[in-house]
Amino acid sequence: MSNTKKNDDKLKVVGCDVVNCKYHGADQHCHADCISVESHNAVRKNETFCGTFESKTTM
Secondary structure, three states: OOOOOOHHHOOOOOEOOOOOEOOEOOOOEEOOOOOOEEOOOOOOHHHOEEOOOOEOOOO
């Protein structure tokens, strides 16, 4: 069995409330192509973090 997913298998909606992330959309969803939730030893939600986060730059 292959670990490769088709485009139609992508996660459709990921909510996001991190307004200073460049992937945060006005619709309160993440607009990154993919996300990485990180923490090797997490046992609680607050012990994880978004490894995809990138700060918005202001011009």
